[in-house]
Amino acid sequence: MLNKRMEFILEELEEKNSIRVTDISKLLECSEVTVRNDIQKLEEMGLLNRVHGGATKAGASVAVFYNSETVNKNADKKQLIAQKAYEYIDDNDTIILDDASTSYYLAKVIKENPGKHVLVITNSLMAAGELSNVKHVDLFLLGGQVGGKLSSTMGDVTIKNLEECHADKAFISAHGVNFDAGITSIGSPQMQIKKTILKVSKEVYLLVDSSKFGGGYVLTVSPLSEIKKIITDSEIKKEYLEMARQREVAIDIV
Template sequence: MMQERRNAILQELNEYGKVKVADLSKKLECSEVTIRNDIKSMDKEGLLKRTHGGAIRLDEKVQRKYSAESIYRNTEKKRQIAACAYAYIEDRDTIIIDDASSSFYLALYIKEHPEKRIAVVTNSLLVGNELAGVRHVELYLIGGHVGGHLAATMGESALQNMEQFHVDKGFIGVHSINFDVGLTSIETPQMQVKRAILKAASQVYVLADSSKFGGGYVSVICPVKQVYKIITDAQIGKEYVRKAEREQIPLVVASTKYEI
């Protein structure tokens, strides 16, 4: 029932661009409190933008192109992280961007900032779609079997293709970060790609919003100290910042440029 309401709210937003709590309450035959709670949750997930008395549709240039819901979760955090990550890229750098949703926002930021000329290698079809034809970007797309929630190349062909590249910097997302264990992943094909990026890049940056810290894990990509920087947003728990400081983990908090 809740998912049906959420789908109905998104459908209204796609059609009209904005919605009001009172109108949705009548149309969906439920209380205004229920609608407000739905909108509040969807705003936190980055599916819409909450306003006084209702909600508005997210930025159409992303909203209408792709169906993968993970792109629209925590969007402001991911934009913040992308802006911080871009500051570490130098003019004429060669970089690899993986198929994570956080990496996708870095690609959008690169697209919108022509002041640096960059060579970009990626296995992400979404990143490739955004950067193809962009004049300040020299784009290389990794070949291979296409799969995953966010369409990307993977498997043996992709790994062999990636071995041909050596770049200045790599930017990857992760399923979660456990300071005691390392960077973790669920899907084996994606994990193999991330390990290949670790070999191909002189410096690897992990782009991870604050929801990625802690929790359980299935597979470990590498220890946290094997990467150059971990970039996150200002809502990361203070206990993680303190632990990173104690253990000299290379954590960067995007909004404050807090760096260890």
């Protein structure tokens, strides 16, 4: 016997293919424990699959595991940045999403807005999971070895796949932004992917929250002159905005 909460959960899954416990808890105005218990019962009935933090439709058997702390950190800012980034996507664009958590949030925005047909190329299993079986999205998942905190493909195979692609726009993030050095990274595999994305894309947008500016760095991905625009949140320090102005770096504040 299904209660009304369970029926609601199944209706949401039918529409979205996946749900998060936190979202359902807010929509139903009940505790996350209650939602988890309902999801567990529905799984026992074979009506859905439980995954970390939520559930997917029955039959969607691939679960993507990720570092939830990385994804959830500054989530409100990342969501605003993703919504702004979506404004730069045109109907029938071919775009690239990298493996960053902000790109994952952009994938969710794309999924929720069927008004634009988009071809998406990505190495992010999280983004691919959001966009698979979405009618207004043609999805191309880059091959390669899977690794990293956010489950993405990387390595020589991924780079070779990327080199054969061409995109109107790319949306990437970075470990840091240094106005003297440019886009910075701490990992060579991720750095090589981003370098290749820059080569095969007409325009590249950098999606970074305000915590990414300044500080030290180990590796440099590219100078900021190769970026079409930076999109960040309103907590960016005034000194960084002044640096952007002096160096003629386009920046959107959300």
